[in-house]
Amino acid sequence: MSQRRFCLTGGVVFLVIAIGHVLRLIFGWKAVIAGGAVPMWASWVALVLAGYLAYEGLMLSRKT
Numbered sequence: 483m484s485q486r487r488f489c490l491t492g493g494v495v496f497l498v499i500a501i502g503h504v505l506r507l508i509f510g511w512k513a514v515i516a517g518g519a520v521p522m523w524a525s526w527v528a529l530v531l532a533g534y535l536a537y538e539g540l541m542l543s544r545k546t
Contacts, residue, residue, distance in 0.1 A: 486543050493539025500532035 483491075503525045506513065513520040 489539045490543035491539075493536050493541075493543055496532045496536035496539060500529055500536055503529040503532060 505511070506525050507522065507529070510522075513525075
């Protein structure tokens with residue numbers, strides 16, 4: 483796999499994750515992991531991290 487394709491794939495995967503967190507925040511979906519409820523603020527943190535990683539992956543795929 484080339485470096486360009488790897489960065490593009492990673493960027494798209496993190497973009498999908500970020501979109502999932504946006505949808506959770508908009509619609510108020512509940513998330514439960516191992517029987518414990520995940521607070522909504524965790525989606526804000528995950529949205530920022532996944533969004534940043536998506537941006538960087540997509541920008542790197544354009545450079546290489």
